[in-house]
Amino acid sequence: RFYFLIFLxxxxxxxxxxxxxxxxxxxxxxxxxNYVRWMEEARTFFLREIGWAYEKIEEEGIIxxxxxxxxxxxxxxxxxxxxxxxxxxxxxxxxxxxxxxxMVNQNGVLVCTAASEHSFLSKNGGFVNLKxxxxxxxxxxxxxxxxx
Amino acid sequence: RFYFLIFLxxxxxxxxxxxxxxxxxxxxxxxxxNYVRWMEEARTFFLREIGWAYEKIEEEGIIxxxxxxxxxxxxxxxxxxxxxxxxxxxxxxxxxxxxxxxMVNQNGVLVCTAASEHSFLSKNGGFVNLKxxxxxxxxxxxxxxxxx
Amino acid sequence: RFYFLIFLxxxxxxxxxxxxxxxxxxxxxxxxxNYVRWMEEARTFFLREIGWAYEKIEEEGIIxxxxxxxxxxxxxxxxxxxxxxxxxxxxxxxxxxxxxxxMVNQNGVLVCTAASEHSFLSKNGGFVNLKxxxxxxxxxxxxxxxxx
Amino acid sequence: RFYFLIFLxxxxxxxxxxxxxxxxxxxxxxxxxNYVRWMEEARTFFLREIGWAYEKIEEEGIIxxxxxxxxxxxxxxxxxxxxxxxxxxxxxxxxxxxxxxxMVNQNGVLVCTAASEHSFLSKNGGFVNLKxxxxxxxxxxxxxxxxx
Numbered sequence: 296r297f298y299f300l301i302f303l304x305x306x307x308x309x310x311x312x313x314x315x316x317x318x319x320x321x322x323x324x325x326x327x328x329n330y331v332r333w334m335e336e337a338r339t340f341f342l343r344e345i346g347w348a349y350e351k352i353e354e355e356g357i358i359x360x361x362x363x364x365x366x367x368x369x370x371x372x373x374x375x376x377x378x379x380x381x382x383x384x385x386x387x388x389x390x391x392x393x394x395x396x397x398m399v400n401q402n403g404v405l406v407c408t409a410a411s412e413h414s415f416l417s418k419n420g421g422f423v424n425l426k427x428x429x430x431x432x433x434x435x436x437x438x439x440x441x442x443x
Numbered sequence: 444r445f446y447f448l449i450f451l452x453x454x455x456x457x458x459x460x461x462x463x464x465x466x467x468x469x470x471x472x473x474x475x476x477n478y479v480r481w482m483e484e485a486r487t488f489f490l491r492e493i494g495w496a497y498e499k500i501e502e503e504g505i506i507x508x509x510x511x512x513x514x515x516x517x518x519x520x521x522x523x524x525x526x527x528x529x530x531x532x533x534x535x536x537x538x539x540x541x542x543x544x545x546m547v548n549q550n551g552v553l554v555c556t557a558a559s560e561h562s563f564l565s566k567n568g569g570f571v572n573l574k575x576x577x578x579x580x581x582x583x584x585x586x587x588x589x590x591x
Numbered sequence: 592r593f594y595f596l597i598f599l600x601x602x603x604x605x606x607x608x609x610x611x612x613x614x615x616x617x618x619x620x621x622x623x624x625n626y627v628r629w630m631e632e633a634r635t636f637f638l639r640e641i642g643w644a645y646e647k648i649e650e651e652g653i654i655x656x657x658x659x660x661x662x663x664x665x666x667x668x669x670x671x672x673x674x675x676x677x678x679x680x681x682x683x684x685x686x687x688x689x690x691x692x693x694m695v696n697q698n699g700v701l702v703c704t705a706a707s708e709h710s711f712l713s714k715n716g717g718f719v720n721l722k723x724x725x726x727x728x729x730x731x732x733x734x735x736x737x738x739x
Numbered sequence: 740r741f742y743f744l745i746f747l748x749x750x751x752x753x754x755x756x757x758x759x760x761x762x763x764x765x766x767x768x769x770x771x772x773n774y775v776r777w778m779e780e781a782r783t784f785f786l787r788e789i790g791w792a793y794e795k796i797e798e799e800g801i802i803x804x805x806x807x808x809x810x811x812x813x814x815x816x817x818x819x820x821x822x823x824x825x826x827x828x829x830x831x832x833x834x835x836x837x838x839x840x841x842m843v844n845q846n847g848v849l850v851c852t853a854a855s856e857h858s859f860l861s862k863n864g865g866f867v868n869l870k871x872x873x874x875x876x877x878x879x880x881x882x883x884x885x886x887x
Contacts (some may be wrong), residue, residue, distance in 0.1 A: 308844065310487075316774045321615035321670060326478040327509040328613055332761045335868065339760065339819075349760065350819045361475040365513035374617060375783075375794045378714050455699045464635065464645065465772055467765035469818060480613045487612065487671075522765060523635075523646045558611065566612045589809050623805040624779075627772040657771040661809035 309352060310340035310440075314376045324371040329365055330407050334396050336429040337382040338411075341394075345435050355429075356418045362391075370400070377401045384440035390415055390428045392436060456587075458488035462524045464485075464497060472519040479512055482544050485530040487558075494582050499532050503577075504566045510539075514557040518548070525549045532588035537574045538563055540584060603677060604735075606636035610672045620667040626703050627660055630692050633678040634707075637690075641731050651725075652714045658687075662705040666696070673697045680736035683720045686711050688732060750823060752883075754784035767814040774851050775808055778840050781826040782855075785838075789879050790867045799873075800862045806835075810853040814844070821845045828884035833870045834859050836880060 320326040342349050352359065372378060378398050382426050385393040396409040415423040425433040460481045468474040490497050502505065520526060526546050533541040544557040563571040573581040608629045614624040638645050648655065668674060672721040674694050681689040692705040710718040756777045764770040774832040786793050797804065816822060822842050840853040859867040868876040 307525040316616060316779055317624055317778065320612060321617065321619045322506050323617045324508070326613050327512065328476055331479055332759065335760055342517065346807065356582075358470050359471065360472070360519065361516060363515045364475065365511070365515070367511045368509060371508065400625035418781065463628065464631055464764060468760060469763035469765065469767045471765045478762055480611065483612055494785050496671065523644065618802050618804065620804070623808065624772055624775040627775055631772075654766050656766065656815065657812060658766070659811045660771065661807070661810070663807045664805060739824065 301378075308337070308341045308344060309379050309381045310337050311380045312336055312380060312438055313375050314372055314378065316374050319374050324373050325376075326432070327366070327368060330366050330398065330409065332410055333378065333380055334364065334366075334394070334409055337380040337396060339395060341382045345439065347432050347435070348370075349442065358416050358418065359392075359413050359419070360416065361411055362414050364409065364410045365411075366407055368407050370404050372400055372406050378406060378425070385410065385437050387425070387436040387440055389424045389433075390422045392425075395441070431439045456485070456489045456492060456531070457529045458485050459527045459558045460484055460528060462520055462522050462526065464522050467522050472521050473524075475514070475516060478516070478557065479515050481526065481528055481543070481546070482512065482514075482530075482557055485528040485544060488540060490529045493585070495580050504579075505565065505571055506564050507540075507561050508564065509559055510562050511560045512557065513559075514555055516555050518552050520548055520554050526554060531572065532584050533558065534580065535573070535584040535588055536576050538570045540546045540573075543589070553580055556568065598670070604633070604637045604679070605675050605677045606633050608632055608674045610670050610674065612666055612670050615649060620669050620670075621663060622722050623662070626664070626694065626705065628664050629674065629694070630660065630662075630675055630678075630690070630705055630707055633676040633692060634690060637678045639666060641735065643728050643731070653719055653725075654712050654714065655688075656712065657707055658710050659708045660705065661707075662703055664703050666700050666702045668696055668702050674702060680732050681706065683721070683729065683732040683736055684722045684730050685729075686718045724725075752781070752785045752788060753823050753825045754781050756780055756822045756824060758816055758822065759817050760818050763818050767858065767872070768817050769820075771810070771812060774810050774812070774842065774853065777842070778808065778810075778826075778853055778855055779839070780822040781840060782838060785826045789883065791876050791879070797823065800882055801867055801873075802860050802862065803836075803857050803883050804860065805855055806858050807856045809853055809854065809855075813847050814850045816844055816850050822850060828880050831869070831877065831880040831884055833868045833877075834866045836869075839885070 314325050318325050318329045339349055342352070356371040378400055383395050385395045391412065391414055393410065393412045396407070397405070398407040398409070399405050415425055417423050423429070466473050466477045468512050487497055490500070526548055531543050533543045539560065539562055541558065541560045544555070545553070546555040546557070547553050563573055565571050585589040594647045614625045616620050635645055638648070640690050670676065674696055677693040679691050687708060687710055689708045692703070693701070693702050694703040694705070711721055713719050758769050762769050762773045774849055783793055786796070822844055825841040827839050829839045835856065837854065837856045840848070840851070842851040842853070844850050859869055861867050
């Protein structure tokens with residue numbers, strides 16, 4: 296049982312975001328566009344944790360535009376709430392990476408589930424083939440992906 | 444032919460957004476979270492055009508939280524681009540409204556397609572039945588919806 | 592009298608900004624950080640009007656970081672308000688430019704007065720001497736400046 | 740020497756902000772409007788630390804609009820930088836509070852100094868006299884103020 300718990304902790308990537316006043320709107324709740332930004336915070340966190348910090352990826356000459364996002368808002372959040380954002384690789388292909396997100400508040404209430412897709416481009420605009428050009432990064436993402 | 448053109452103009456709801464410097468990121472492009480905000484600008488525009496400005500809806504005691512969004516990014520945009528956002532009602536039900544969006548830049552290039560869903564709540568938190576409680580608003584949305 | 596009116600119109604640079612829902616906070620008013628962004632919108636407008644659109648300045652290899660800002664909030668604004676932002680050059684020196692701003696709402700109420708300062712750098716980081724290197728731009732700014 | 744260190748820690752209010760990708764602009768640096776938001780983060784932190792969390796102040800029926808801000812940008816920052824924001828009460832009067840801010844990056848480089856002023860209003864719009872109506876809060880702010 297003890298080993299099982301440790302095992303789980305290693306596999307989970309959770310970053311925290313405290314909702315700021317400037318993120319609320321006049322409905323009294325977090326404006327829905329901010330969740331899209333928190334997804335980016337979670338990716339930044341995840342990539343750093345696995346040793347491929349986004350600033351390093353950029354230094355390698357790779358840029359990674361977002362190609363799609365979706366959010367399902369399950370409950371509202373507001374100023375001073377602390378949101379835990381769990382991020383997981385959904386799948387990784389040669390030039391395409393997708394993540395899923397699960398956001399809960401400080402009381403364990405699910406506030407949002409989300410997904411995003413990303414491509415990889417070199418600075419001159421061509422697609423980067425992750426599998427061929429960055430196999431160690433590709434394999435690391437593969438290892439962490441939910442659908443292997 | 445002339446009448447046909449006028450007919451088209453009446454049916455289309457297009458608002459314009461000039462990309463601001465503060466909306467770009469260090470990739471040199473518009474940060475993807477801003478498209479979610481432009482969708483809101485388009486809704487504000489649409490609701491005002493059909494005579495149900497969002498500030499009036501709020502005065503009626505209705506709040507309308509976003510329940511889901513999705514964006515597919517087709518091409519990048521950047522500072523000083525002028526984006527035309529076409530908005531259409533996809534469907535309307537008693538307590539649920541969905542929109543679709545089509546964004547093109549000043550050269551006619553498609554930059555983003557998107558969708559959003561909304562519910563209607565009274566200020567005390569209960570769901571509002573649009574069809575029953577605001578039939579004129581409901582019918583107006585129905586008239587403008589793509590799927591009738 | 593007629594000529595006098597025309598004269599005034601030529602000298603005034605006023606851009607409009609409609610307050611968006613995503614710019615409000617849970618106090619029910621425009622979040623104060625947005626006024627700093629509207630100042631940028633006014634600069635973008637002003638520079639384009641005088642023929643030195645910011646995107647062209649960047650193409651020339653000049654970047655112009657903001658070195659200081661200040662805002663005095665005189666009245667609140669909120670969603671659907673239309674703010675007129677008058678911008679004027681306060682002064683221009685070899686490598687330093689300052690603007691003043693005067694923002695009124697749709698009822699003519701003063702909501703904010705503000706100021707900003709800017710330097711000019713070449714892409715390799717050195718200061719650009721506007722007076723020497725871009726005399727036509729410098730003189731245009733000088734002409735429009737309140738303190739000549 | 741040991742006691743001296745502890746003493747310093749008690750008196751300083753420093754909160755950290757990691758620069759997010761969405762806070763950068765196409766100049767490659769943090770957009771200047773974000774520093775205004777980090778000042779708010781520092782106030783949120785400070786007020787919580789002294790036992791008057793902003794969400795509690797709001798529950799008391801007090802709102803505290805920002806009446807002025809100013810920022811002097813000393814050096815640029817960018818994605819992944821960790822900014823330490825030191826906040827201090829500059830002065831407190833019956834219905835007016837002012838803060839000063841000092842922001843340094845992870846290398847100890849000063850990136851921004853700033854100031855803000857705030858008033859206190861009751862929800863019906865009248866000014867709140869902090870000294871008379873909330874003496875414990877007033878005295879706490881007074882104790883922490885640089886100019887006593």
